[in-house]
Amino acid sequence: AQSVSQHNHHVILSEAASLELGCNYSYGGTVNLFWYVQYPGQHLQLLLKYFSGDPLVKGIKGFEAEFIKSKFSFNLRKPSVQWSDTAEYFCAVNAPNTGNQFYFGTGTSLTVIP
């Protein structure tokens, strides 16, 4: 089974700081990659996704992620965070050739200090 690792469990940043959250997965074949966000009191929503093509994908609210196949990574970035970005961030992987299961990381809690 695939696994997803998010090494940053808690991140605290000041507003306007740059953000990078790490995500590594274990599967060597074709993958679909996702970042989901959960704002306080809300349910999970999609931030961005990668299926194929340009490895640099852009999502909502100024977020982007880069797929680096050789490193099995899909790190999330934002050049300047805002207080409203305070949330839990989850990386997820689906390997379509092996089934329809989605594997989520343990999440990274981001706190942005005004």
Place this chain on the structure above:
Amino acid sequence: DTGVSQDPRHKITKRGQNVTFRCDPISEHNRLYWYRQTLGQGPEFLTYFQNEAQLEKSRLLSDRFSAERPKGSFSTLEIQRTEQGDSAMYLCASSLGQISYEQYFGPGTRLTVT
């Protein structure tokens, strides 16, 4: 907005009792997923339906868990003889399948087993 809905939102039950949760997906979505999420963890895949067919089930899923999607619309997840370890948030998500792997999540049902 007719997003994914789940009922009930909270359930407290005594150990040994049976519980049933309901999920209503977005109406045109043919795929439906159930996940379990405990504190500090990401969602853990339980099972997946395409229309009314249950196509995948996690090996970690106990025989006490059963899910149905009788008409390819709403789904139910039943847990028999609940145990304290079943306490978790149970999430439902739906998607358009091969058209889009994007999953739309519901608010979840929080189960507490006393």
